Amino acid sequence: MRVAVGSLNPVKEAATARALGDRPADVLPVDVDSGVSEQPRGRSETITGAENRASAALAETDCTYGVGIEGGVADVDGAEGLWLIMWAAVTDGRGWGRGGGPTLRLPADIAERVRAGEELGPVMDDHLDAEGIATDQGAAGVLTDGSIDRTSALAHGVSAAFGPFLADVY
Numbered sequence: 003m004r005v006a007v008g009s010l011n012p013v014k015e016a017a018t019a020r021a022l023g024d025r026p027a028d029v030l031p032v033d034v035d036s037g038v039s040e041q042p043r044g045r046s047e048t049i050t051g052a053e054n055r056a057s058a059a060l061a062e063t064d065c066t067y068g069v070g071i072e073g074g075v076a077d078v079d080g081a082e083g084l085w086l087i088m089w090a091a092v093t094d095g096r097g098w099g100r101g102g103g104p105t106l107r108l109p110a111d112i113a114e115r116v117r118a119g120e121e122l123g124p125v126m127d128d129h130l131d132a133e134g135i136a137t138d139q140g141a142a143g144v145l146t147d148g149s150i151d152r153t154s155a156l157a158h159g160v161s162a163a164f165g166p167f168l169a170d171v172y
Contacts (some may be wrong), residue, residue: 003022003025003026003027003028003066003067004027004028004030004063004064004065004066004067005018005022005027005028005029005030005065005066005067005068005069006030006031006032006059006060006062006063006065006067006068006069007029007030007031007032007059007069007070007071008032008034008036008054008055008056008058008059008068008069008070008071009031009032009033009034009055009070009071010031010032010033011031011136011137012031012137013137013138013140013152013153013156014031014071014156015029015031016153016157017071017152017153017154017155017156017157017159017160018069018071018157018160020153020154020157020160021157021158021160021161021164022164025168030063030065032058032059032062032063034054034055034058034059034062035054035058036051036052036054036055036070036072037050037051037054037058038050038051038054038072040121041074041075041116041120041121041122042072042073042074042075043074043075043076044074044076044077045074045076045087045089047074048072048073048074048076048087048088048089049072049089049091049100051070051072051074051089052070052071052072052089052090052091052100052163053070053091053093053098053100054070055068055069055070055071055072055091056068056069056070056091056092056093057070057093058070060093060094060095066094067092067093067094067164067167068092068093068094068095069090069091069092069160069163070090070091070092071088071089071090071156071159071160072088072089072090073086073087073088073089073122073140073141073156074086074087074088074089075087075108075113075116075122078105081107083107083108083110083113084107084108084113084116084117085105085106085107085108086105086106086107086108086122086141086142086145087102087103087105088102088103088104088105088142088155088156088159089101089102089103089159090102090103090156090159090160090162090163091163092160092163092164092166092167094167097166097167098166099162099163099164099165099166099167100162100163101158101159101160101161101162101163101164101165102159102162103142103155103156103158103159104142104150104155104158106141106142106145106146107145108122108141108145109145111129112125112126112129122136122141123135123136123141126141126144130144136152138152139151139152140152140155142155
């Protein structure tokens, strides 16, 4: 099986490979545009970004599946604060699978800056006086003190999105 991932981010490539487990697969990163804002806001925009990446990655390759992964921020009904959300989409060109990763509340000072229009990755870097949080442990790793790293968080979303293609129950 050949799988195109709509991103050159090595964490997204690794998350896709991890989601496929022992299944023999070639995972090919493809540079595509999400078609949404740099910092997706809300579940709908985040899912749309993942779908756009999956469609574009599949269209640019001869792969069996296209995978799109998008992180965003959202308000969650019934829970205060601003939340980090992660969504994945998988398509074979005919059908779709979608799945979400963990949802983590952002600290108030970080949420305030993101609500004001800043992108989460640079805000996390600035807050921690670091560089490359988004391509390393990610906000998920920071917010869970390493219990969840970005690769595993995204792999859960990709696994859920692959469900309709891999599990007999569908």
